Amino acid sequence: MYSIVVEKLGVSIGNNLVFRDLSFEYRGYGLIQVLGPNGAGKTTLLRAIAGFIKPFKGKVVINGVDVTGNPRKAGRYVGFVPQVTSLTRIEYPVTLYDLVACCYILRRRWPRINLSKKEHEYIREILFKLGIQQSKWYKKVNELSGGEKQRGYIARALVLDPPLLLLDEPFSSIDPRGRVELANMIVDLSSRKIIIVTSHDPTILLPYTNRVLLLGRNQWFYGKPEEVLSEDILHKVYGEALVKISEKHIHIYDSHV
Numbered sequence: 001m002y003s004i005v006v007e008k009l010g011v012s013i014g015n016n017l018v019f020r021d022l023s024f025e026y027r028g029y030g031l032i033q034v035l036g037p038n039g040a041g042k043t044t045l046l047r048a049i050a051g052f053i054k055p056f057k058g059k060v061v062i063n064g065v066d067v068t069g070n071p072r073k074a075g076r077y078v079g080f081v082p083q084v085t086s087l088t089r090i091e092y093p094v095t096l097y098d099l100v101a102c103c104y105i106l107r108r109r110w111p112r113i114n115l116s117k118k119e120h121e122y123i124r125e126i127l128f129k130l131g132i133q134q135s136k137w138y139k140k141v142n143e144l145s146g147g148e149k150q151r152g153y154i155a156r157a158l159v160l161d162p163p164l165l166l167l168d169e170p171f172s173s174i175d176p177r178g179r180v181e182l183a184n185m186i187v188d189l190s191s192r193k194i195i196i197v198t199s200h201d202p203t204i205l206l207p208y209t210n211r212v213l214l215l216g217r218n219q220w221f222y223g224k225p226e227e228v229l230s231e232d233i234l235h236k237v238y239g240e241a242l243v244k245i246s247e248k249h250i251h252i253y254d255s256h257v
């Protein structure tokens with residue numbers, strides 16, 4: 001069984017307080033959606049959980065290990081998939097296959113440059129599972145579409161089979177058909193990992209969501225979806241005009257760039 005405990009976490013970027021005293025915990029396997037308006041701190045929270053940001057207070061404990069502000073330690077438990085757009089470029093020219101394979105090499109205890117046959121097979125299996133066409137595997141990442149890059153980053157995050165997978169706006173650069181495929185994949189993974197997904201549109205994953213963390217600019221709410229996504233709380237976070245709730249859908253008219 002896996003666990004994540006975030007305790008009284010406080011993060012500022014420069015002079016900007018993003019959140020303070022943010023606490024939530026989850027044990028077992030499942031899916032947590034982090035929702036909230038643009039600028040509320042969703043990306044910052046994922047980066048803090050992955051250890052990339054040092055909080056000014058509080059801690060992040062994964063599977064009983066304090067990983068606060070320590071990307072190396074956190075990296076043993078966390079796969080982080082950054083938000084990708086068609087404009088996202090990486091600084092070095094690398095093929096999709098090598099992007100995935102590199103992570104394998106860098107993270108292991110005794111780095112060897114060559115992968116074994118078994119390791120290559122494992123990478124191929126992940127790429128196939130993610131529905132990445134073989135014709136794209138040896139293309140430079142910078143030449144791929146937003147959706148293809150997104151899948152590449154997910155493949156990279158999955159290589160070491162981390163207990164906790166963080167996905168920042170994974171649907172933002174994926175077309176509608178791809179969205180359903182990606183949603184199915186996330187749901188499947190959530191039966192054996194803890195998955196934390198940030199999103200602007202909670203609807204597609206809502207029936208499979210175990211917990212919602214709704215981040216507002218000065219407040220947050222955490223609980224089961226039906227507890228958090230009440231009209232009352234949504235209006236507190238988004239304002240009256242921005243939310244319309246119908247039987248099955250929550251429409252959030254929040255401008256986002």
Ligand SMILES: Nc1ncnc2c1ncn2[C@@H]1O[C@H](COP(=O)(O)OP(=O)(O)O)[C@@H](O)[C@H]1O
Pocket residue numbers: 013014016018036037038039040041042043044045
């Ligand atoms: N690199 C940065 N430099 C300065 N401010 C930042 C940086 N990244 C995020 N912020 C600020 O932190 C707050 C939270 O941003 P972010 O976590 O990206 O929100 P979200 O992902 O919910 O849209 C915002 O006010 C944003 O302006």
Ligand SMILES: [Mg+2]
Pocket residue numbers: 042043044083168
């Ligand atoms: Mg963000």
